[in-house]
Amino acid sequence: MATLEDIKYEFITTQEALEKIVPGLEKAPTVSVDTEGNSLDPYQSKLLLLQLSTPEENYVIDCTKVNLSPVKAVLEAEKPLKILQNAKYDYSVLKVQAGIILGAIYDTMIAERLITCGLSREISLRTIADKYLGVKLEKVTRESFTDPKNPALRGKFTKEQLDYAARDSHILLDIFKKQFKQLQEQGLIETAKLEFKVISVVAEMELKGSLIDTKKWRAHIEELEEKRNAINQEIQNDLRPLAAFTQVDLFGNEMDAINLDSPLQLLDAFKKLGVELPNTSEATLQKCEHPLAKKLLEYRGYEKMITSFGETILQKINPITGRLHPDFIQLGADTGRFACNNPNLQQIPAESGFRSCFVASPGYKLVTADYSQIELRIMAEVSEDPVFLEAFLSDQDLHTLTASQMFRIPIEQVDKAKRFQAKSINFGLMYGRGPASLAVQIGVTVDEARELLDVYFKTYRKVKQWLDNIGRSAVKNCYVRTLGGRRRSFILPDRDHPDYLKLIGGIERQGKNTPIQGTSADITKYALIFIYGEFSKKNLDAHLIHTVHDEIVSEAREDIAEEVAKIVEEQMIRAGALLLKKCPVKVEVKVSNYWEK
DNA sequence: GGGCCGAGCCAC
DNA sequence: AAACGTGGCTCGGCCC
Numbered sequence: 331m332a333t334l335e336d337i338k339y340e341f342i343t344t345q346e347a348l349e350k351i352v353p354g355l356e357k358a359p360t361v362s363v364d365t366e367g368n369s370l371d372p373y374q375s376k377l378l379l380l381q382l383s384t385p386e387e388n389y390v391i392d393c394t395k396v397n398l399s400p401v402k403a404v405l406e407a408e409k410p411l412k413i414l415q416n417a418k419y420d421y422s423v424l425k426v427q428a429g430i431i432l433g434a435i436y437d438t439m440i441a442e443r444l445i446t447c448g449l450s451r452e453i454s455l456r457t458i459a460d461k462y463l464g465v466k467l468e469k470v471t472r473e474s475f476t477d478p479k480n481p482a483l484r485g486k487f488t489k490e491q492l493d494y495a496a497r498d499s500h501i502l503l504d505i506f507k508k509q510f511k512q513l514q515e516q517g518l519i520e521t522a523k524l525e526f527k528v529i530s531v532v533a534e535m536e537l538k539g540s541l542i543d544t545k546k547w548r549a550h551i552e553e554l555e556e557k558r559n560a561i562n563q564e565i566q567n568d569l570r571p572l573a574a575f576t577q578v579d580l581f582g583n584e585m586d587a588i589n590l591d592s593p594l595q596l597l598d599a600f601k602k603l604g605v606e607l608p609n610t611s612e613a614t615l616q617k618c619e620h621p622l623a624k625k626l627l628e629y630r631g632y633e634k635m636i637t638s639f640g641e642t643i644l645q646k647i648n649p650i651t652g653r654l655h656p657d658f659i660q661l662g663a664d665t666g667r668f669a670c671n672n673p674n675l676q677q678i679p680a681e682s683g684f685r686s687c688f689v690a691s692p693g694y695k696l697v698t699a700d701y702s703q704i705e706l707r708i709m710a711e712v713s714e715d716p717v718f719l720e721a722f723l724s725d726q727d728l729h730t731l732t733a734s735q736m737f738r739i740p741i742e743q744v745d746k747a748k749r750f751q752a753k754s755i756n757f758g759l760m761y762g763r764g765p766a767s768l769a770v771q772i773g774v775t776v777d778e779a780r781e782l783l784d785v786y787f788k789t790y791r792k793v794k795q796w797l798d799n800i801g802r803s804a805v806k807n808c809y810v811r812t813l814g815g816r817r818r819s820f821i822l823p824d825r826d827h828p829d830y831l832k833l834i835g836g837i838e839r840q841g842k843n844t845p846i847q848g849t850s851a852d853i854t855k856y857a858l859i860f861i862y863g864e865f866s867k868k869n870l871d872a873h874l875i876h877t878v879h880d881e882i883v884s885e886a887r888e889d890i891a892e893e894v895a896k897i898v899e900e901q902m903i904r905a906g907a908l909l910l911k912k913c914p915v916k917v918e919v920k921v922s923n924y925w926e927k
Numbered sequence: 928g929g930g931c932c933g934a935g936c937c938a939c
Numbered sequence: 940a941a942a943c944g945t946g947g948c949t950c951g952g953c954c955c
Contacts, residue, residue, distance in 0.1 A: 671948085839942095
């Protein structure tokens with residue numbers, strides 16, 4: 331293994347020199363690509379360096395001096411394969427800052443996540459360089475690029491910066507070779523192809539971003555603040571007599587008796603009121619008879635909304651686009667689901683006036699589409715249960731049908747309570763739920779819940795079979811797969827571990843849930859690719875802007891919104907049918923000025 | 928003053 | 940009191 335200092339590279343600072351390297355790039359089977367910019371925001375980042383490595387040559391291009399148009403075609407083409415670490419960033423910067431649409435992507439970070447899914451979340455270049463090549467990387471130089479006083483901004487690079495840049499792209503080729511073998515050995519090629527195709531779609535979705543009506547948002551927050559302040563005042567007044575002395579601040583104002591956000595102070599207050607509580611969790615407070623408990627729950631409701639969804643989200647509006655550009659983490663969950671942050675638009679409250687603040691631009695509409703009961707349909711598919719399948723094939727209400735089967739009564743006689751019980755079981759099973767927690771939810775004794783489950787499993791024998799088998803298989807083989815081929819590994823606890831059985835139970839539940847949740851993620855990812863493909867092919871003024879697990883939101887010009895809605899529905903069904911052969915897939919689409927279910 | 932962690936709670 | 944899968948955010952509290 332060559333030492334890092336040995337890496338030879340050409341530093342390209344003229345247009346002529348750049349043009350000369352193109353034929354070599356075109357002939358190469360693989361080209362690794364890396365960029366250095368001065369910001370993580372593609373809209374604000376100045377493109378400083380572009381590094382390209384082939385198996386033969388390493389190039390570091392000074393983007394402050396040359397125009398990248400000579401390498402545009404080779405970067406956009408289907409060949410050679412482009413190897414990157416966290417390609418989403420480079421795709422975005424290259425698109426916004428250089429007008430280059432990166433094609434044929436292999437992402438070492440995404441690949442590593444697939445290979446080690448369930449075992450590790452260490453996917454940094456430093457980690458994988460060490461793992462595959464035994465190379466120790468330093469990452470301190472990276473920070474020098476984002477320094478606002480960085481001379482690189484004026485095209486003055488230190489040798490250290492150039493060496494660092496060349497090294498980062500160079501090592502990707504060797505990592506790729508070894509990593510690719512791992513993907514093959516684990517049967518992950520199809521999933522990797524899917525994930526690699528999703529990268530640019532996600533990058534485009536982030537670049538487009540979501541528009542939020544700030545005025546409406548603030549008005550909603552203020553409403554909540556008034557309600558919170560009122561209930562806080564009421565609680566403080568109730569509690570003040572408990573304090574030995576009235577605390578007074580610098581200006582002589584009476585201070586709050588306690589901090590309602592501190593569980594310790596709350597427990598103390600309850601104690602002084604003669605109520606001993608084990609904790610201040612929602613469940614505990616709901617059972618507590620003292621009026622303070624009820625008020626506290628009300629306070630918490632408002633406080634959660636204000637702190638989590640208040641002004642902080644508005645601060646993330648991009649100054650250049652005026653929109654929110656959250657970070658979608660493509661392999662956020664071990665099941666294959668997306669995660670999202672800065673801000674997390676996947677946890678905006680469903681009801682309560684926040685979602686309707688997400689709006690379409692003037693002249694546009696939002697198209698919100700979600701899969702109907704996709705996880706239950708996946709359970710029907712994998713279990714091949716005839717009763718489950720028949721319910722979806724004939725488009726019946728599954729929960730009502732379940733209730734009718736379980737209680738042996740005609741469909742017409744299924745009341746709300748029985749449907750709710752059936753629904754709770756249908757959903758609970760996918761999470762590996764047991765009789766105890768089911769009992770709590772539907773308000774029966776544990777024995778009654780156990781009996782309900784018994785009846786349920788007599789009706790849906792194949793569902794039980796599948797759940798039992800997949801749970802056992804997860805423990806035996808230490809991994810499970812989705813219908814798309816994605817895999818998640820499990821680490822078995824030591825046999826003498828004090829919580830051995832508990833931990834095994836956890837793996838069984840994850841083993842049951844992962845194929846279902848993960849297949850849903852597979853389907854949504856195929857759908858994103860298909861939809862993006864159709865929008866591009868038909869050159870529509872329509873853009874993906876958001877996804878929440880089984881939901882996809884697009885923004886489309888008003889006059890084509892209905893057409894776009896139809897395309898989205900078709901492509902989502904097409905994606906579902908790719909993995910679900912026996913069970914039909916259903917999609918619900920809405921066209922609106924707001925984000926709504 | 929930054930990093931980390933658990934509690935609590937939002938989403939699907 | 941609860942044993943229900945997947946995440947992220949905010950806070951208090953603790954550590955260095």
